Amino acid sequence: MLVIPAIDLKDGRCVRLRQGDLQRETVYSDDPPAIARRWEAQGARWLHLVDLNGAVDGNPKNQSLHLVDLNGAVDGNPKNQSAIEAIVRAVSVPVQVGGGIRSVETISRYLSIGVARVVLGTAVLEQRTLLDEACAQFPDRILVGIDARNGQVAVHGWTSLSATTTHNLLAQLKGYALAGIIYTDISRDGMLEGPNLAGLKDIASRSPVPVIASGGISRVEDVQAVKAIGPSVTGVIVGKALYDGKLDLRAALAAAV
Numbered sequence: 001m002l003v004i005p006a007i008d009l010k011d012g013r014c015v016r017l018r019q020g021d022l023q024r025e026t027v028y029s030d031d032p033p034a035i036a037r038r039w040e041a042q043g044a045r046w047l048h049l050v051d052l053n054g055a056v057d058g059n060p061k062n063q064s065l066h067l068v069d070l071n072g073a074v075d076g077n078p079k080n081q082s083a084i085e086a087i088v089r090a091v092s093v094p095v096q097v098g099g100g101i102r103s104v105e106t107i108s109r110y111l112s113i114g115v116a117r118v119v120l121g122t123a124v125l126e127q128r129t130l131l132d133e134a135c136a137q138f139p140d141r142i143l144v145g146i147d148a149r150n151g152q153v154a155v156h157g158w159t160s161l162s163a164t165t166t167h168n169l170l171a172q173l174k175g176y177a178l179a180g181i182i183y184t185d186i187s188r189d190g191m192l193e194g195p196n197l198a199g200l201k202d203i204a205s206r207s208p209v210p211v212i213a214s215g216g217i218s219r220v221e222d223v224q225a226v227k228a229i230g231p232s233v234t235g236v237i238v239g240k241a242l243y244d245g246k247l248d249l250r251a252a253l254a255a256a257v
Helices: 032-041 052-057 063-071 081-090 104-112 122-126 128-137 166-172 197-206 220-227 249-255
Strands: 002-010 013-018 021-029 047-051 095-098 117-120 142-149 152-155 160-165 180-185 211-214 233-238
Touching: 002 032, 002 052, 002 081, 002 211, 002 249, 013 032, 021 032, 032 047, 032 081, 047 052, 047 081, 081 095, 095 142, 104 117, 104 128, 117 128, 122 128, 122 152, 128 142, 142 166, 152 166, 160 166, 166 197, 180 197, 180 233, 197 211, 197 220, 220 233, 220 249
Parallel strands: 002 047, 002 233, 047 095, 095 117, 117 142, 142 180, 180 211, 211 233
Antiparallel strands: 002 013, 013 021, 142 152, 152 160
16 A cells, blocks of 8 residues: 655645645745655655645636636646646656646646646536546546545535535546545544544445545554555555654555555
């Protein structure tokens, strides 16, 4: 099972949020590539990058200004693209990127600069044709991020809840050429209280594709507990616990073997 360090980017800096709240931000570094090299040096085999500006600023209703409106950039580029490019150049391990991605053009741009996989979230609910096109053009390089609170799928950087349940969305993903899903229990994210194992087991049993777990992983025992769910869970994303020194990446990697 993979242990994947998260690098959350806001205004070009590496930060962490509590439960996705932009007002509860901790800045960890002004040098994201250095953070990426740090995790690679400790044995990470993948990195998970999130453009927080894009995730919250996204507004798919304005299709004519896709990249400007969706990613908060005046030049048509995702706001943190330069930081993402710098990270890709700085490490040799593959990276996956999510946050505010609402067009095939943005997906293509990320893949062209060396990103290995792209994560779609809100767009899966609001622009289903994007998922259709993305999986057709880039099979097995698309992940669907399912961020949930009390069984409901959250959208727009967790700022609102949709009417769609996690179970309904999982059922809709059958037949897509996906690399997997990333399941985040928002109530556990950044809280260092451990993952929602019961919820994760339920998701793993229903998902038609491999599952990567996110939210609450804070101890080696948490990694072991997630691994014990079974082979359908192929990875865990770890953030705050690594940055706060509560979880040693090398120890987590050893526990995941």
